[in-house]
Amino acid sequence: MKKFIALLLAVMTLSVPVTAMAEEAGFDEYELGVEGEQEVGFMTMSMVYFQPVDMAPSDLAAPKEGSDLHIEVDLTANENPYSFPVDGWVPYLSIDYVIKDTEGKEVLSGSMMPMAASDGPHYGNNIALPEGEYSITLSIKSPAENGYLLHVDPETGVEADEFWTEPLEATWTGWKFVKEW
Amino acid sequence: MLKYLWMVTQDLFVTVTLATWLHAILGRLYGKKGRVIHGTGLVTGVLSSLALAIVKGTSNRIISSHWNHYIYAFIICLTLAVIILSLIFGRKEEGTLTKGGILLCIAAAGLSAVLIFYQLPGVMLYPFSFNTMGNGYLSSYYMVRLAGLVLALILLFVYSCILYQCACHIRPLSHVTRLTCISAAVYALYCFGRYFVPWVNRAKWLNWPVKYNEDSFGWIGSWMMFTANYAMLFIWVIVALAALSLIICFAQNIKVTEPYENPAQKRKLRAKNRHYRRLSCTAAGALVIFTLVLTLVKSYDTRVVELSAPESFTVEEDRILVPMEAVNDFHLHRFEYQTENGVNVRWIVVRKPNSASYGVGLDACEVCGNAGYYERNGQVVCRRCDVVMNINTIGFKGGCNPIPLKYEVDGGNLVFAMEDIMAGEREFK
Numbered sequence: 001m002k003k004f005i006a007l008l009l010a011v012m013t014l015s016v017p018v019t020a021m022a023e024e025a026g027f028d029e030y031e032l033g034v035e036g037e038q039e040v041g042f043m044t045m046s047m048v049y050f051q052p053v054d055m056a057p058s059d060l061a062a063p064k065e066g067s068d069l070h071i072e073v074d075l076t077a078n079e080n081p082y083s084f085p086v087d088g089w090v091p092y093l094s095i096d097y098v099i100k101d102t103e104g105k106e107v108l109s110g111s112m113m114p115m116a117a118s119d120g121p122h123y124g125n126n127i128a129l130p131e132g133e134y135s136i137t138l139s140i141k142s143p144a145e146n147g148y149l150l151h152v153d154p155e156t157g158v159e160a161d162e163f164w165t166e167p168l169e170a171t172w173t174g175w176k177f178v179k180e181w
Numbered sequence: 182m183l184k185y186l187w188m189v190t191q192d193l194f195v196t197v198t199l200a201t202w203l204h205a206i207l208g209r210l211y212g213k214k215g216r217v218i219h220g221t222g223l224v225t226g227v228l229s230s231l232a233l234a235i236v237k238g239t240s241n242r243i244i245s246s247h248w249n250h251y252i253y254a255f256i257i258c259l260t261l262a263v264i265i266l267s268l269i270f271g272r273k274e275e276g277t278l279t280k281g282g283i284l285l286c287i288a289a290a291g292l293s294a295v296l297i298f299y300q301l302p303g304v305m306l307y308p309f310s311f312n313t314m315g316n317g318y319l320s321s322y323y324m325v326r327l328a329g330l331v332l333a334l335i336l337l338f339v340y341s342c343i344l345y346q347c348a349c350h351i352r353p354l355s356h357v358t359r360l361t362c363i364s365a366a367v368y369a370l371y372c373f374g375r376y377f378v379p380w381v382n383r384a385k386w387l388n389w390p391v392k393y394n395e396d397s398f399g400w401i402g403s404w405m406m407f408t409a410n411y412a413m414l415f416i417w418v419i420v421a422l423a424a425l426s427l428i429i430c431f432a433q434n435i436k437v438t439e440p441y442e443n444p445a446q447k448r449k450l451r452a453k454n455r456h457y458r459r460l461s462c463t464a465a466g467a468l469v470i471f472t473l474v475l476t477l478v479k480s481y482d483t484r485v486v487e488l489s490a491p492e493s494f495t496v497e498e499d500r501i502l503v504p505m506e507a508v509n510d511f512h513l514h515r516f517e518y519q520t521e522n523g524v525n526v527r528w529i530v531v532r533k534p535n536s537a538s539y540g541v542g543l544d545a546c547e548v549c550g551n552a553g554y555y556e557r558n559g560q561v562v563c564r565r566c567d568v569v570m571n572i573n574t575i576g577f578k579g580g581c582n583p584i585p586l587k588y589e590v591d592g593g594n595l596v597f598a599m600e601d602i603m604a605g606e607r608e609f610k
Binding site: 027028030051061062063064065066067096108109110113125126128131176178180181 | 184241246375378406410548552565566
């Protein structure tokens with residue numbers, strides 16, 4: 001009996017790391033909102049979220065401790081007059097977010113930071129948010145605000161004379177946030 | 182400290198209560214054999230949790246949502262098995278382990294193991310996720326957080342020991358079995374809602390052919406959101422059931438009901454009753470502490486700090502003057518100016534320690550927006566992310582620091598150019 005129990009204990013306990021090894025490494029991103037991918041200006045954008053993460057330098061972003069989730073904006077450029085590579089990431093954006101509950105009351109606002117994860121560069125941040133249903137609106141300001149310049153002379157200039165001046169906006173609704181990590 | 186006190190209590194209360202009751206029931210039904218089998222489940226749960234925590238903490242091979250999805254399925258199935266098997270085989274305290282009894286023991290041990298496996302790895306990993314502000318593992322930052330976690334574990338352990346004694350004493354056993362089955366069923370209902378999280382969130386890994394649709398599958402989404410919005414309700418129901426078990430234990434020990442042959446025996450029975458009444462009261466006291474921790478302490482810890490009132494200053498043409506004597510006390514001072522567009526631009530001033538210079542910046546940062554800063558125990562803290570700022574770096578650009586605001590010292594005043602204040606308008610729109 002004792003041998004059986006010891007064997008059972010060993011098998012069940014060892015099954016954890018063994019099963020973990022069998023699982024594909026990585027992390028799971030949850031889509032945010034019902035809209036999925038959206039065309040915003042010259043970009044295709046989607047939003048995802050997952051568990052809060054550690055970032056470095058640590059004083060440039062909200063810490064993992066005290067945060068409930070990490071939100072990300074994944075974006076790629078389409079054909080555009082600024083010569084950003086098509087299907088590539090767009091740098092130097094300022095992206096602010098406003099999260100509202102189902103009654104339209106603002107529950108959180110802040111800014112996304114540019115950063116890179118194992119799946120590439122994106123804008124994101126750790127945030128503290130209770131479980132519930134929300135909408136999130138992004139306000140995307142042009143790279144000019146962060147000192148990104150455009151060549152505008154006839155020989156080397158890009159198609160556009162300047163970046164957009166009013167922030168681009170996009171909203172994802174019906175986001176059922178449930179913390180599962 | 183408070184944060185980990187309520188978080189660990191919230192994480193483990195249901196697991197501890199259910200596992201304790203199941204241990205008591207199997208012990209009463211099958212004696213030592215029942216306790217050994219259930220104990221095996223408890224040890225397996227703890228060891229598996231340790232293994233999971235190590236793998237999770239040292240690699241990226243654990244995707245919690247995948248594991249939780251299957252854990253919920255196990256909890257639901259094992260709860261059903263425990264309820265059905267206890268109805269069939271758990272009625273009499275026979276003391277001998279029948280074949281049906283073995284099944285009940287295995288189901289109960291499995292349920293306890295899975296409950297522990299669900300919650301304990303996260304608690305084990307808390308000490309590795311404390312934000313020590315770069316002060317290391319021997320700092321007061323770390324120790325205070327660890328103290329909260331350890332205190333919660335001690336409280337839960339003491340509560341479990343006393344609850345076990347009370348559960349072993351309540352007559353008949355069916356009272357305890359019913360309370361356990363109802364509690365497990367309540368928790369299984371909660372897990373049922375959580376089971377559908379990957380589906381409603383359209384996680385790719387499940388690859389389910391049916392996508393979430395509000396019209397066709399609304400009730401599942403609604404139940405999932407109910408479990409999300411009212412997660413504490415499920416815990417409160419189990420707190421109430423635990424309290425009920427203690428009331429039953431107390432009520433059964435007010436008077437001596439057993440037969441006795443002489444006054445000495447009666448005194449002995451009265452002493453035993455008194456002992457169980459005290460146990461019930463102590464466990465009830467622990468429940469009151471847990472209730473306070475999960476209500477008052479939690480709401481205090483997660484409260485939104487109100488910003489201090491803005492202070493006065495003088496406007497002189499296109500300049501704003503703040504008297505230095507008003508901000509020389511090394512405390513945080515907040516100022517606010519309403520622009521022509523009706524936007525209230527806030528900024529903060531704090532004199533730096535051991536220095537004649539000032540930390541000056543907008544009451545906003547690039548990370549948390551215009552949440553603002555407040556003073557806590559002489560430190561400047563971000564109201565949104567609770568990060569403690571280094572006062573000496575306030576005024577420097579970047580990250581969690583307040584967005585710098587230019588100023589000059591002139592005639593005993595800190596002087597701010599109106600155009601710099603106006604430039605901060607975009608942060609407060």
